[in-house]
Amino acid sequence: MPKSLSLRAGLGNVLFWSVISAAFIGPGTVTTCAMAGSRFGLQLLWALTFSTFGTIILQEAAARVTIASGLSLGEILTQTYGSRIRWIMIALAGAVTLGCAAYEAGNILGAMSGLVLLTTGSSQLITLLIGLLCIVLLWRGSTKLIANVLGLIVFLMGGAFAYVALSVSPGPQPVLHAMVSPSLPPNSLVLIIGLIGTTIVPYNLFLGSGIGQNQSLSEMRWGITLAVLIGGLTSMSILVAGTLVTGDFSFQQIEQALSYRLGNWAGALFAFGLFAAGFTSCLTAPLAAAVTTKSLLGWSEHSLSYKAVWLLVILFGLTFGLLGVKPVPVIVLAQAANGLLLPVVTVFLLIAVNNKTILPAQYRNSIWQNILMLIVVIVTTFLGLRNLWLITQ
Template identity: 60%
Template sequence: MPKSLSLRSGLGSILFWSVISAAFIGPGSVTACTMAGAQYGLHLLWVLTFATFGTVWLQEAASRITIATGRDLGQTIALANRQRGKTVPVLLFLAVWLGCAAYQAGNILGAVSGLVLLTGWSAKWLTLLVGLICLILLAIGSTQWIANFLGIIVFAMGGAFAYVAFGASPPAGEVLKALVVPAVPAGSLLLINSLIGTTIVPYNLFFGSGITQGQTLSEMRLGIWIAVLLGGFISVVLLIAGLLVTGGFSFVNMATVLNDRLGEWGGFLFAFGLFAAGFASSLTAPLAAAVTARSLLGWSAHSWQYRLVLVGVIAVGLAFGLSEYNPVTIIVVVQAINGILLPAVTLFLFLAVNDRNLIPAEYRNSWAQNVAMVSVVVISLLLGGWNVWLAIQKLLI
């Protein structure tokens, strides 16, 4: 007989799944959302509605696979494509690894940008310090309590942004309309892909699927819905707070806005929250890449290949962090890369959750769930393809 959902288990599931919402409230979200508000007003709010519900639909499907079979998403995909050997798992892993490496670039840059605002120290030395600490913590495995603490700081920063957003006082009717009516202002396509890529995080599908074991369907669904909607709400208030930025978006200008609205502690909270979001995600992205490799390719957590994946992701982040490019520009671009890669991961998830040979009927997608997943694939593919086409045109001109 299925276990009923008690108040205690429900609250426990919400806290358990808050790791997913905390994972996408990183420097990418802070940057892309506030920049969207600063540059395009409320016009891109609909993207956050689409991306938030897309996260729920995809994460729920990935986690349902684990509950139904006892295997995580990567293991299920590898099993479903076993007749093709390692080709599909390897290609999918490479796509996820590329996405994690791109995220890591934004994570380290975000963490260092927060530290620069706090200390005024050299970005180059702070980048090396952040990368070294990440390597040490991942090597000894003591990351969970740090990530949890920093996650609390990130949500505190979200609360500060919510206060500031209400101070921006946009008309409620306009906000509601912008949440559901699509608009694509001129020049906004890269930022649209960034908003999708920073919210529907491809590696979270593997990461979340792997930590689902032991939960019932009702616990999992309640936890995902509430935790992800909370993350979506924070993204929305970040965008609305961006309406107050004048003179172009930058981390300094955003800190100034919070200083003006909340006093000196507001700017400090933004700087520390930006560091916390970046550093917590700097621990999560390499680990998620390695967990995906273990899931898809069967590598042991003690193997040299597993460790190489961890080091490779951190190395890419350090390389971008030590470059002289504008951190805001890099963060937006790498989030867009993940938005473009998303359809590939989603397609294999769609095939896996509908596989009659692997998934019992009661755990496979309903027609409504299939429509929701296909809409995520098609819209992400169209927007990502459009973005790539515009980039090709620029190269040819």
């Protein structure tokens, strides 16, 4: 008999799965979405609609595989292909860790920027406190505790951005039309790729698979769908808020534009949202690196190697954050690695959810699920290769 899902349990589930939203809404997402709104108005909202539903489809598939088999996505790849792809596993683990380490610096700097806008405090002291708090929370070792903390912050962040967006929105009809009407304005392709790529994040599939064990299908689907929808609507709210910004683009410009048009409260809410986006990603980037590496290489969650991965990611980001230096060469390398990682992971996932030797019939993809997932795989493959091509130019 399927497990019933009470309202209280359902809300707790959404809170738990908000770790996925926390992972893809970081300072990079705030920048990309706000810049899209600043340059193209509402015309690129459709890209966030596509990426939100694409994320739900892929995350549900990754978690379903784990629930049905009891194995994480990385363990399934190892069991299916064995030593034949050992070098691919090591390369994937290295690419994810490198990418997370590079982006951790941006996450810490983003969280610090939000608090500086709010408090005008010492940037170095705030950076150090953020790094130390992340280490304390991750050292506790409870994935559920971290997920719940992140969930609360994501809800607050989403509310802050949504309130600002509603205050500047031209009305529901133009927004809804832009959400479902694809358009390609001149010189918008890079931002479209950025909007989709910043939402459909490859390491999130390993993160969702790694934390999704011991749940029923109904719990998982309810939690993932609502949590990712909240994340997608938050990203859309940031884009709408970005339509107020003209001229040079920076966090300070957004804060000043909102404060000038709506009052100081709007600038303060944006600053809090920026801090929340940075802080949640400060936690999820090292956590995702450790969970993915554990999944791919077969480590224990309590092993020193597992803890060493997330600790190194935080220390890397903290060092660059304290120096105030953005690790541009490493970020470029990480983008290239993630550009290849995204299509590889999505193709592996599509094969896994149709594997008759691992999954019972009721857990395998239906024809419609395969069609929807194949569309997402094709688009993410294009994005990954396109992203790699742009970087190499």
